[in-house]
Amino acid sequence: MEETANAQNQFSILAASARDDTSIRVLKQGETFAVFDKYGDLYDLGNRELGLYHEGTRYLSTFDMFFSRQRPLLLSSTIHKGHPILSVNLTNPDITVDGTILLRNGTLHLARTKFLYEGASYERLQISNYGLERVRTSLTIDVGSDFADLFEVRGTQRERRGHRLEAQLAATGVTLRYQGLDTMLRETEIVCDPPPSLATSQEIHFDVDLGPGESRAQFLTIVCRHDGDAAAAITYDQALELLCSSKPAPSVERCRIGSSSYLFNEWVGRSRADIDMMVTNTPHGPYPYAGIPWFSTPFGRDGIITALEMLWIDPSISRGVLSYLAATQATDVIPEQDAQPGKILHEARLGEMAALGEVPFGRYYGSVDATPLFVMLAGRFYKRTNDLAFIRHIWNHVELALKWIDEYGDIDEDGFVEYQRESTEGLVNQGWKDSFDSIFHANGQLAEPPIALCEVQGYVYAAYRQAADMAAALGLHARGNELTARAERLREQFDKMFWCDDMSGYALALDGRKQPCRVRTSNPGHCLLTGIVGERHSRRVAEGLFRDDMFSGWGIRTAGAHERRYNPMSYHDGSVWPHDNAIIAAGLARCGFTDLALKVFTSLFDSMMYVDMQRLPELFCGFSRRPGEGPTAYPVACKPQAWAAGAVFLLLEAVLGMRIDAQRGEVIFSRPALPRWLQRVRIENLSVSDEDSLDLLCERHPHDVGISVIRRRGNLTVVHHA
Numbered sequence: 001m002e003e004t005a006n007a008q009n010q011f012s013i014l015a016a017s018a019r020d021d022t023s024i025r026v027l028k029q030g031e032t033f034a035v036f037d038k039y040g041d042l043y044d045l046g047n048r049e050l051g052l053y054h055e056g057t058r059y060l061s062t063f064d065m066f067f068s069r070q071r072p073l074l075l076s077s078t079i080h081k082g083h084p085i086l087s088v089n090l091t092n093p094d095i096t097v098d099g100t101i102l103l104r105n106g107t108l109h110l111a112r113t114k115f116l117y118e119g120a121s122y123e124r125l126q127i128s129n130y131g132l133e134r135v136r137t138s139l140t141i142d143v144g145s146d147f148a149d150l151f152e153v154r155g156t157q158r159e160r161r162g163h164r165l166e167a168q169l170a171a172t173g174v175t176l177r178y179q180g181l182d183t184m185l186r187e188t189e190i191v192c193d194p195p196p197s198l199a200t201s202q203e204i205h206f207d208v209d210l211g212p213g214e215s216r217a218q219f220l221t222i223v224c225r226h227d228g229d230a231a232a233a234i235t236y237d238q239a240l241e242l243l244c245s246s247k248p249a250p251s252v253e254r255c256r257i258g259s260s261s262y263l264f265n266e267w268v269g270r271s272r273a274d275i276d277m278m279v280t281n282t283p284h285g286p287y288p289y290a291g292i293p294w295f296s297t298p299f300g301r302d303g304i305i306t307a308l309e310m311l312w313i314d315p316s317i318s319r320g321v322l323s324y325l326a327a328t329q330a331t332d333v334i335p336e337q338d339a340q341p342g343k344i345l346h347e348a349r350l351g352e353m354a355a356l357g358e359v360p361f362g363r364y365y366g367s368v369d370a371t372p373l374f375v376m377l378a379g380r381f382y383k384r385t386n387d388l389a390f391i392r393h394i395w396n397h398v399e400l401a402l403k404w405i406d407e408y409g410d411i412d413e414d415g416f417v418e419y420q421r422e423s424t425e426g427l428v429n430q431g432w433k434d435s436f437d438s439i440f441h442a443n444g445q446l447a448e449p450p451i452a453l454c455e456v457q458g459y460v461y462a463a464y465r466q467a468a469d470m471a472a473a474l475g476l477h478a479r480g481n482e483l484t485a486r487a488e489r490l491r492e493q494f495d496k497m498f499w500c501d502d503m504s505g506y507a508l509a510l511d512g513r514k515q516p517c518r519v520r521t522s523n524p525g526h527c528l529l530t531g532i533v534g535e536r537h538s539r540r541v542a543e544g545l546f547r548d549d550m551f552s553g554w555g556i557r558t559a560g561a562h563e564r565r566y567n568p569m570s571y572h573d574g575s576v577w578p579h580d581n582a583i584i585a586a587g588l589a590r591c592g593f594t595d596l597a598l599k600v601f602t603s604l605f606d607s608m609m610y611v612d613m614q615r616l617p618e619l620f621c622g623f624s625r626r627p628g629e630g631p632t633a634y635p636v637a638c639k640p641q642a643w644a645a646g647a648v649f650l651l652l653e654a655v656l657g658m659r660i661d662a663q664r665g666e667v668i669f670s671r672p673a674l675p676r677w678l679q680r681v682r683i684e685n686l687s688v689s690d691e692d693s694l695d696l697l698c699e700r701h702p703h704d705v706g707i708s709v710i711r712r713r714g715n716l717t718v719v720h721h722a
Contacts, residue, residue, distance in 0.1 A: 023612050024050070025077060026292045026640060027084050028277050029116040029243065031055045031350065032224060033296045038077040040088040040112045040123075041065055044144060049153060049293040049636075052188075054119055054224035056297070056351025058153055059188045060176075062144035063222075067092045068103075068137050072110060079613065081273040083244050088112040095137065107131040108208070117239040119225075124236055125218040129210035139206040139218075145188050147178035149353040154294060158358065167201035174199045182355040186226050193219040255313045255686050257652070260679040264605065266614045271648045274615060274640035275310065275317075284327045285320030288646075290347075291618055291638030300325055300345040300370035301432060302643055304377050305579060309646030311377075311384050312653050312660055313686075318381045319390065325374055326397040330365050335422035338366035338430075342404030344374045346430075359425070366426040367434075368419035371401045371409065372459040376530075379466020382473065386662035386689070391470050402467060402483075405460055411450040415493050416510065417460050418450035431456060432580075433523070433558065437565060438572035439509050442518045444564035447511040454506045455523045457494050458530035461487050465531065491532050504540040506533075520550060520560035522580050528587025538591040545584060546596060553625025555581040555603045561622075568622035568632075575634060577619045578604055582647035582654070589654040594673045601651045602675050607631045616644045652681070656698060656705070657721070662688050665714075670721040672698065672705040682710070692716045 023038040034052045036042060042050045042063040052060035065072065072090035079086055090110040095103040111126040129135050152158060165177035165185075173190040180186060190204065198205040206218060219236050234242075257268050279286045282298070289295070290302035303325070307318040328348065330339040337360060338346075346367035354362040375398055382391050391398075409417035419430040428436045431453045439447045464487035471480035498506045500516060506524040507516030524541050527533045533541055544550065549561040552568075555576035559566055568574045585600040608614050610630025618641035621632035638644075652658075657670035667686065674681065680699045687693040692714030699706045707720050 274645040291641035342400035372463040375463035420449035433572040455526035458527035462530040525584030579643035
């Protein structure tokens with residue numbers, strides 16, 4: 001089988017070197033996101049991801065600031081945790097002419113504050129003179145836009161593009177313009193207040209004239225428009241007020257986590273802030289977009305897993321995800337979209353290439369696991385909230401998903417759910433490891449479709465069980481009994497066909513000839529969480545995940561180091577993914593292997609200490625841990641990635657053995673544990689209903705963890721199984 005990026009991995013992400021890959025600063029609001037360098041700048045260096053993006057298009061690729069044509073010196077750069085606001089502190093370098101210093105470094109202070117709101121970037125530049133003499137210099141910003149579709153930035157080559165139109169100059173700035181092949185006019189308007197001394201299509205100049213101790217503020221608004229949309233008519237202060245009121249801030253209404261560990265608190269705080277930033281309000285409710293820069297859009301699988309990770313702390317995300325995916329559920333057979341009735345969305349895209357059909361992802365259904373995961377999330381949401389009215393509202397969609405599993409998911413009618421793409425432009429592999437080379441046999445040969453993944457059978461098993469419980473709650477007892485019986489038949493068949501005794505584990509997949517892919521991967525770890533793995537095999541599966549070839553020291557690898565296709569720098573064949581590890585840890589704890597779940601928790605905590613801003617990336621390389629070194633970065637990983645940000649919450653839930661039964665009014669802790677570096681965890685305002693909430697203190701003792709109720713509102717009961 002040919003293995004070329006063009007033939008089988010045409011939507012891979014191009015990796016290119018750049019002048020500074022160490023730190024980026026990301027902002028997102030609605031359908032707009034920006035990737036800045038740590039100075040708050042953008043510059044055009046080929047396909048680097050820096051830019052201001054709106055609805056799938058890069059509206060600004062260059063916004064690079066200089067003092068007298070010299071790059072400022074960086075003092076600090078951070079994203080606020082309370083709201084997605086970038087704060088950067090800069091100063092001038094030594095400015096010389098013919099060897100004579102005209103302006104000594106550290107004289108001028110430049111404070112940049114940037115945020116996004118409703119399709120526009122707002123910036124305040126506060127320039128202050130801390131010198132003893134008047135300063136006259138220039139501030140220049142290079143500007144430009146390639147109006148590249150996001151898939152172009154990722155590396156996809158296009159045969160044709162639209163054309164650039166002449167820029168429109170004004171006293172207050174400049175408007176850059178592009179006419180797309182989709183006939184849409186896209187414009188980037190840069191507005192300066194007060195007006196600049198000079199504006200061209202490539203540069204904006206400001207004269208700086210400040211006496212000792214003087215300051216001046218310069219405001220810059222960058223508006224992303226298409227087809228003549230009106231420009232933003234509000235000021236920086238008005239936009240900031242609206243932004244701060246549009247996102248939840250820390251308050252008594254939210255569940256909060258604090259602990260005895262400063263670093264753990266930083267991890268939790270950054271993760272929650274990233275989730276808040278990634279959650280986008282849709283007509284159907286809040287939805288966590290997957291990741292920036294490559295996946296800032298609704299993904300079915302990513303949204304569901306993020307919702308599951310956050311379910312105990314914030315069930316409103318699950319409700320929004322379920323509502324959105326129910327509303328976008330496929331109703332027809334559309335081969336070019338890999339759609340069949342009842343199937344749950346894989347991803348939805350905006351942008352020129354999606355509108356023209358140059359990529360199939362305008363609305364695309366090429367994932368085999370999103371549909372059973374949808375049912376699984378619905379059942380868990382019901383247990384967490386006891387919201388039977390909502391389950392009744394989406395029950396028809398649950399039944400349609402179950403019908404898809406039975407009629408379309410089981411391609412060859414062997415009792416397992418498989419995938420085989422219908423679209424010639426769609427994804428070759430359609431599980432969560434969707435790179436073209438991720439599903440293979442022990443000899444390295446790629447598996448031929450239709451392919452049945454082991455973890456997907458686990459998701460289907462859990463979907464049947466959860467649907468049975470929901471059916472019983474709705475009074476559909478015969479349907480519930482039928483689904484329970486189907487789950488047990490699947491469990492027996494799964495053990496028969498997937499178990500490889502000589503491997504002490506489950507095969508990654510069955511190929512189209514029903515031959516098992518006998519390779520060690522992280523996929524069977526997901527099966528521990530779903531319940532499809534019985535006691536007879538659970539210990540062997542668990543221990544296999546911690547063999548030297550599987551556990552890197554920073555987490556469990558996606559594929560074992562002894563496998564033929566192992567590559568620690570690959571996307572799915574040896575890398576380490578935080579969400580993957582969190583799911584496995586939850587499965588380990590569910591099966592009683594809390595000590596191993598703690599090992600995963602600690603490995604990701606250690607990883608977090610080495611990464612910028614305590615933000616776990618989408619993935620990192622799978623090299624073995626070495627003394628004095630942190631995990632090796634994966635060069636084009638998304639940061640932030642929603643399900644990576646949600647990992648810490650699932651990990652904490654897992655090791656505490658926490659389960660919420662809203663119908664019984666119980667918060668249950670089974671064999672709770674805490675890692676050695678975490679003495680105490682305080683959970684405040686854990687709400688089960690509008691009337692019932694708790695504040696809890698979890699404290700580690702030599703042989704157990706004590707659970708104390710600090711505050712109780714309503715009739716909740718805490719059940720502690722030691």
